[in-house]
Amino acid sequence: MKSDAIVVGSGPNGLAAAITLARAGCAVRVLEANSTIGGGARSAELTRPGFVHDLCSAIHPLARGSPFFRTLPLEHHGLKWIQPPIALAHPLDDGGAACLRQNLAAPNDSLGRDENAWRQMMRPLVRDWEKLAAEFLQPMLHFPRHPLALARFGLSALAPAAWLARRRFRDERARALFAGLAAHSFLPLDIAGSAAFGLVLGAAGHAVGWPLPQGGAQAISNALAAHLLELGGKIETDSRVENLAQVKEARAVLFDTTCWQFARIAAQELPRRYRRRLERFRHAPGVFKIDYALAAPLPWRAAECRAAGTIHLGGSLEEIAKSEREVANGRSPARPFVLVAQPSLFDESRAPHGQHTLWAYCHVPHGSTCDMTKAIEQQLERFAPGFRDCVLARHTTDAAGLERSNSNLLGGDINGGATHLWQLFARPVVSPAPYRTPLPGIYLCSASTPPGGGVHGMCGYHAAGTALRDLFG
Numbered sequence: 001m002k003s004d005a006i007v008v009g010s011g012p013n014g015l016a017a018a019i020t021l022a023r024a025g026c027a028v029r030v031l032e033a034n035s036t037i038g039g040g041a042r043s044a045e046l047t048r049p050g051f052v053h054d055l056c057s058a059i060h061p062l063a064r065g066s067p068f069f070r071t072l073p074l075e076h077h078g079l080k081w082i083q084p085p086i087a088l089a090h091p092l093d094d095g096g097a098a099c100l101r102q103n104l105a106a107p108n109d110s111l112g113r114d115e116n117a118w119r120q121m122m123r124p125l126v127r128d129w130e131k132l133a134a135e136f137l138q139p140m141l142h143f144p145r146h147p148l149a150l151a152r153f154g155l156s157a158l159a160p161a162a163w164l165a166r167r168r169f170r171d172e173r174a175r176a177l178f179a180g181l182a183a184h185s186f187l188p189l190d191i192a193g194s195a196a197f198g199l200v201l202g203a204a205g206h207a208v209g210w211p212l213p214q215g216g217a218q219a220i221s222n223a224l225a226a227h228l229l230e231l232g233g234k235i236e237t238d239s240r241v242e243n244l245a246q247v248k249e250a251r252a253v254l255f256d257t258t259c260w261q262f263a264r265i266a267a268q269e270l271p272r273r274y275r276r277r278l279e280r281f282r283h284a285p286g287v288f289k290i291d292y293a294l295a296a297p298l299p300w301r302a303a304e305c306r307a308a309g310t311i312h313l314g315g316s317l318e319e320i321a322k323s324e325r326e327v328a329n330g331r332s333p334a335r336p337f338v339l340v341a342q343p344s345l346f347d348e349s350r351a352p353h354g355q356h357t358l359w360a361y362c363h364v365p366h367g368s369t370c371d372m373t374k375a376i377e378q379q380l381e382r383f384a385p386g387f388r389d390c391v392l393a394r395h396t397t398d399a400a401g402l403e404r405s406n407s408n409l410l411g412g413d414i415n416g417g418a419t420h421l422w423q424l425f426a427r428p429v430v431s432p433a434p435y436r437t438p439l440p441g442i443y444l445c446s447a448s449t450p451p452g453g454g455v456h457g458m459c460g461y462h463a464a465g466t467a468l469r470d471l472f473g
């Protein structure tokens with residue numbers, strides 16, 4: 001079949017690119033290697049029948065806050081957001097928990113003496129959220145439309161997360177809460193720029209919440225796909241693209257693959273210098289993930305954890321910083337920082353009545369084959385004593401397993417490349433339109449391009465915009 005455009009890969013960025021092209025009137029075809037659509041936003045019964053687990057993404061501040069997704073009729077196609085009463089809880093060894101509550105103005109005594117300091121840090125970012133989201137969800141190299149808001153953000157964002165937390169907060173609770181947010185970056189917390197992730201994710205939590213889609217992450221992909229089909233687009237699953245000859249009939253081809261896969265697929269055609277740049281793009285560390293079927297909700301020691309969609313397990317700032325530093329140095333931490341989501345507490349469709357699902361992962365060195373089950377379960381048991389008695393079944397996935405389920409997850413890297421400062425500018429090359437490759441009509445649109453990882457579709461949206469300007473006038 002002839003198409004104006006082919007998109008290779010049906011992750012959130014691939015589907016966003018395809019929708020953008022279809023909206024402009026192009027005939028679009030999406031070719032997906034897997035038998036199911038959605039890439040990093042998929043759900044399946046991994047453990048037992050009736051337990052619906054998220055294969056990758058589970059919590060979606062960036063999807064909820066995505067300037068592009070907000071223009072789409074996703075709710076019309078069945079997407080329903082659920083906001084847990086507490087966005088994020090961070091339990092500590094004293095039996096309490098620091099919390100991120102969506103309403104920044106509401107009292108938050110979980111932060112003790114730092115309640116106001118937290119509010120002061122977040123208030124300008126939450127106030128400017130729309131402006132800031134538009135600025136940082138695009139290539140770094142651009143003329144800012146909101147320079148003041150961006151400069152205010154940049155002053156703190158460029159700092160190391162550990163330094164900023166110690167400077168802003170007096171006590172362990174707020175410091176630990178901020179460290180957990182910043183650790184989403186996969187960066188050591190003592191390097192420049194690591195604070196940016198803590199600020200963005202914290203501000204997003206207050207501005208749009210940390211919601212989960214009813215039915216799981218697959219609901220986002222299904223809604224995007226339904227809208228694409230409505231616009232006349234086509235999706236073909238079980239269609240892996242191995243070389244450019246397979247897609248040569250289209251005027252525009254957009255690759256929702258990592259830059260390393262693209263370098264391999266187009267190895268013969270790409271100029272050597274550009275190919276080497278892609279090959280040298282640095283990987284982020286990987287993840288080790290466990291999905292649980294549970295007989296009962298987790299017996300959290302801190303009551304706040306029972307009302308939170310996301311829980312960060314890692315204790316103090318110092319402990320989290322140590323664990324992230326170990327990962328960066330190529331070691332698997334004995335006490336890892338563990339990210340946990342408990343969707344079935346707020347969405348009955350995720351497990352049989354009275355039973356539950358739990359999603360947990362920790363960071364590991366890139367490509368690690370280390371089994372982190374014991375280390376993750378020790379952290380769960382530490383903050384929810386009796387956790388093991390709730391487990392009906394578990395499904396573990398190491399870096400290699402992740403890569404088998406989605407070839408974009410090379411070595412367990414979930415973000416299409418490391419997010420240290422240089423690679424935020426050069427993603428994967430320094431350019432105001434880094435989606436363009438040296439090959440006419442061929443573009444990159446995955447998380448290896450700006451603004452990077454997460455379910456927001458903005459890489460696909462910007463890449464398709466570039467293609468439309470270049471080729472379709």
Ligand SMILES: Cc1cc2nc3c(=O)[nH]c(=O)nc-3n(C[C@H](O)[C@H](O)[C@H](O)COP(=O)(O)OP(=O)(O)OC[C@H]3O[C@@H](n4cnc5c(N)ncnc54)[C@H](O)[C@@H]3O)c2cc1C
Nearest residue numbers: 009011012013033039040056057058059241408447454455
């Ligand atoms: C364990 C885990 C937890 C995560 N948690 C969150 C979270 O809670 N919130 C959040 O916002 N983000 C989260 N993420 C990150 C998020 O899933 C990704 O950043 C996002 O999916 C990237 O989107 P993408 O479209 O660039 O690529 P992907 O979603 O990876 O999609 C790429 C698609 O391309 C297909 N493909 C690859 N190569 C080919 C080929 N040669 N031919 C045809 N098809 C091909 C793949 O099969 C896949 O479907 C998580 C990721 C993982 C792995």
